[in-house]
Amino acid sequence: xxxxxxxxxxxxxHGVEVIFGYPGGAVIPVYDVLPSSLRHVLVRHEQAAxxxxxxxxxxxxxxxxxxxxxxxxxxxxLCGLTNAFxxxxxxxAITGQVPTGQLGRxxxxxxxxxxxxxxxxxxxxLVNRVExxxxxxxxxxYLAQAGRKGPVLVDLPxxxxxxxxxxxxxxxxxxxxxxxxxxxxxxxxxxxxxxxASARKPLLLVGxxxxxxxxxxxxxxxxEKAGLPVASTLMGLGTVPADHPLFLGMIGMHGTVAxxxxxxECDVLLALGVRFSxxxxxxxxxxxxxxxxxxxxxxxxxxxxxxxxxxxxVGDVGRVLEGLIPLVPERRRQEWLxxxxxFRSPAGQDGVGASAVRALARVTGDLARRGDxxxxxxxxxxxxxxxxxxxxxxxxxxxxxxxxxxxxxxxPAAVGAQIGCPGKRVVLVTGDGxxxxxxxxxxxxxxxxLPIKIVLLDNGSLGMVRQWQEMFFDGxxxxxxxxxxxxxxxxxxxxxxxxxxxxxxxxxxGLATLMAEPGPGLLHCRVPAEEKVLPMVPAGEPLARIIVSx
Amino acid sequence: MKRTFSVLVENQPxxxxxxxxxxxxxxxxxxxxxxxxxxxxxxxxMTIVVDGDDRVLEQVQKQLNKLVNVIxxxxxxxxxxxxxxxxxxxxxxxPAQRTAIMQVVDIFRAKIVDVARRSLVVEITGxxxxxxxxxxxxxxxxxxxxxxxxxxxxxxxxxxxRGGMWHGQSTIRSGRRPRALARLAGGGTGVWEPGxxxxxxxxx
Numbered sequence: 001x002x003x004x005x006x007x008x009x010x011x012x013x014h015g016v017e018v019i020f021g022y023p024g025g026a027v028i029p030v031y032d033v034l035p036s037s038l039r040h041v042l043v044r045h046e047q048a049a050x051x052x053x054x055x056x057x058x059x060x061x062x063x064x065x066x067x068x069x070x071x072x073x074x075x076x077x078l079c080g081l082t083n084a085f086x087x088x089x090x091x092x093a094i095t096g097q098v099p100t101g102q103l104g105r106x107x108x109x110x111x112x113x114x115x116x117x118x119x120x121x122x123x124x125x126l127v128n129r130v131e132x133x134x135x136x137x138x139x140x141x142y143l144a145q146a147g148r149k150g151p152v153l154v155d156l157p158x159x160x161x162x163x164x165x166x167x168x169x170x171x172x173x174x175x176x177x178x179x180x181x182x183x184x185x186x187x188x189x190x191x192x193x194x195x196x197a198s199a200r201k202p203l204l205l206v207g208x209x210x211x212x213x214x215x216x217x218x219x220x221x222x223x224e225k226a227g228l229p230v231a232s233t234l235m236g237l238g239t240v241p242a243d244h245p246l247f248l249g250m251i252g253m254h255g256t257v258a259x260x261x262x263x264x265e266c267d268v269l270l271a272l273g274v275r276f277s278x279x280x281x282x283x284x285x286x287x288x289x290x291x292x293x294x295x296x297x298x299x300x301x302x303x304x305x306x307x308x309x310x311x312x313x314v315g316d317v318g319r320v321l322e323g324l325i326p327l328v329p330e331r332r333r334q335e336w337l338x339x340x341x342x343f344r345s346p347a348g349q350d351g352v353g354a355s356a357v358r359a360l361a362r363v364t365g366d367l368a369r370r371g372d373x374x375x376x377x378x379x380x381x382x383x384x385x386x387x388x389x390x391x392x393x394x395x396x397x398x399x400x401x402x403x404x405x406x407x408x409x410x411x412p413a414a415v416g417a418q419i420g421c422p423g424k425r426v427v428l429v430t431g432d433g434x435x436x437x438x439x440x441x442x443x444x445x446x447x448x449x450l451p452i453k454i455v456l457l458d459n460g461s462l463g464m465v466r467q468w469q470e471m472f473f474d475g476x477x478x479x480x481x482x483x484x485x486x487x488x489x490x491x492x493x494x495x496x497x498x499x500x501x502x503x504x505x506x507x508x509x510g511l512a513t514l515m516a517e518p519g520p521g522l523l524h525c526r527v528p529a530e531e532k533v534l535p536m537v538p539a540g541e542p543l544a545r546i547i548v549s550x
Numbered sequence: 551m552k553r554t555f556s557v558l559v560e561n562q563p564x565x566x567x568x569x570x571x572x573x574x575x576x577x578x579x580x581x582x583x584x585x586x587x588x589x590x591x592x593x594x595x596m597t598i599v600v601d602g603d604d605r606v607l608e609q610v611q612k613q614l615n616k617l618v619n620v621i622x623x624x625x626x627x628x629x630x631x632x633x634x635x636x637x638x639x640x641x642x643x644x645p646a647q648r649t650a651i652m653q654v655v656d657i658f659r660a661k662i663v664d665v666a667r668r669s670l671v672v673e674i675t676g677x678x679x680x681x682x683x684x685x686x687x688x689x690x691x692x693x694x695x696x697x698x699x700x701x702x703x704x705x706x707x708x709x710x711x712r713g714g715m716w717h718g719q720s721t722i723r724s725g726r727r728p729r730a731l732a733r734l735a736g737g738g739t740g741v742w743e744p745g746x747x748x749x750x751x752x753x754x
Contacts, residue, residue: 119566119575123618126563143618177560177621301612304605 010137018543024069026096037301041072044440048412050080055413060420071109086403090149094275122150130163134171149182184315193327199268204228207272208235211395215318227333258343276306286542378410378434381463406435406503442494580701642692646678
């Protein structure tokens with residue numbers, strides 16, 4: 001058996017069913033022995049392979065896999081892998097490499113991918129000897145999914161892939177330095193329970209870590225038992241159902257007035273699986289200044305990194321909650337809940353963009369409530385309109401690029417999600433800027449016959465950049481105007497049905513038509529370029545400086 | 551504030567790059583870094599001196615621990631630990647100055663390891679202050695070149711280091727008699743290859 005066969009066998013043994021990839025010189029020997037039992041999805045750009053693997057992982061909770069050739073192929077993966085890294089998605093990337101004898105000689109399509117991806121992956125490997133390959137694959141698959149999940153890359157030189165593997169090699173992982181802590185320290189958990197019991201104005205903040213720990217029901221149970229209002233980060237949306245009476249919405253730069261106000265007013269903040277990014281905290285020094293912060297995360301390095309952790313708890317969020325819930329007394333906290341309810345503001349005047357998202361929520365509400373709809377976004381204004389106006393009821397029903405904010409994520413992530421969850425409806429809400437970054441994947445959608453529904457909010461510009469230029473740069477609009485293609489013709493050229501919706505009054509009908517289409521479809525909606533995402537806290541400002549109208 | 555981290559890592563390609571990259575990317579300020587293999591050839595020991603406030607130093611430790619190839623990170627500070635540096639100093643030494651230089655060398659229990667017509671190479675081992683003090687004194691004779699190793703450090707008399715001692719015995723270079731009083735402040739321990747740092751505690 002050669003190295004390439006060991007690779008595929010190992011992936012199959014680890015339950016990998018799909019790999020997203022793009023072949024090239026250095027991986028032809030690997031593709032040559034691709035087993036028919038493993039589904040290979042041919043994307044049109046390696047970045048899309050990494051992002052599809054990421055979307056697959058987020059939608060299913062399982063390992064996403066991608067493969068690319070050496071040099072340019074591997075380099076094209078990087079944005080997608082970094083995206084998975086920042087949002088802690090388990091992704092395994094295999095890259096081809098020039099033969100070991102040519103390493104360091106600037107051979108054709110040679111790049112130092114091992115060096116280049118060191119800071120962009122959870123861990124990575126360059127396989128120098130074929131006898132190390134079985135062990136490395138076991139380690140890589142384990143590392144991607146253990147503790148704080150993330151991307152792991154294995155760089156496989158061509159001669160190693162082609163070499164015969166000795167009959168008996170030790171494939172057991174050797175990771176003496178990697179021991180993620182699962183259970184929270186009991187004394188710390190007890191301290192957290194005491195802090196919550198004596199709090200007058202406690203607040204629960206949920207992040208993406210809750211979803212990765214499969215702990216959403218526990219978070220809801222804790223909130224209900226202890227009477228905690230709940231705010232969510234972008235990555236945490238869906239942890240607590242949007243219509244739950246304790247739910248205040250998203251926190252941060254484009255968060256709700258209620259969530260941002262509650263975090264500034266609270267006296268104990270229980271943060272689960274969040275990393276307190278600058279988009280969440282605003283000005284760090286002014287964030288939750290009156291609160292004792294209980295921070296639970298599986299990654300010790302997150303505790304105290306951005307904001308002080310007065311009661312740090314290292315551990316799996318689910319395990320910690322299992323320990324914490326019995327210790328926390330049952331409370332109603334009517335006074336605090338009333339106060340928090342008074343922070344809620346009536347929805348302001350929606351523009352076309354926000355209205356389109358609300359219309360989508362009406363058309364797809366039942367699917368969403370049942371957990372049968374996965375909504376994928378790209379990055380920009382449409383993304384924030386979705387986060388603000390679309391109700392999420394279940395974890396893993398919103399896939400969006402949070403930490404990296406990578407435009408172009410949406411379409412490939414939707415491909416990955418639809419392949420991972422063939423029984424669910426996958427809807428991509430995107431913008432005319434974002435969609436053009438990985439537009440070529442329309443071909444993958446068609447080739448794989450994926451019934452993805454694309455809602456394109458087209459404002460003919462890079463809306464979020466334009467919004468900042470209008471609000472913070474004296475309206476000096478530079479390099480934001482996009483003369484778009486004829487989107488209907490374009491979609492049709494790829495064999496995808498498309499409709500145009502020019503009148504906001506027709507949005508709901510248009511969306512209903514789109515959703516009724518059995519195959520892939522695109523609805524092109526015009527949105528005025530001047531529309532803003534509000535509320536907004538300007539970058540680097542305290543959350544209290546929230547702008548609600550412009 | 552300076553802190554000395556002793557970092558046990560897997561002896562594998564790329565580990566130094568990972569550590570150095572981490573410091574660069576997170577803006578941690580590295581003062582010195584010394585690496586060598588330990589008594590177990592599959593492990594290396596890095597001694598890293600970092601400058602920063604409490605939050606930064608805590609992050610340094612946590613981020614180092616996060617690297618998969620890092621096995622253990624400990625903080626080593628005096629008086630619980632011994633820290634040593636080695637320096638080679640080429641000093642301008644016309645015949646008229648040699649006696650004076652040799653006196654300084656003697657006082658610091660340093661050594662002259664190379665003699666040329668117009669210069670001497672002095673080797674000194676000690677903690678950072680001692681090495682700096684000697685370099686300062688030699689400056690008045692005219693220093694032509696200084697090379698310093700960066701600090702290596704080891705905990706005093708703990709269980710862990712005794713364990714290392716017994717493994718380390720076989721790696722001590724023979725033919726160089728260890729100085730028994732090395733642990734006394736400023737005492738030299740002779741020359742050790744980086745790989746022999748595991749044996750240094752034994753000499754103390």
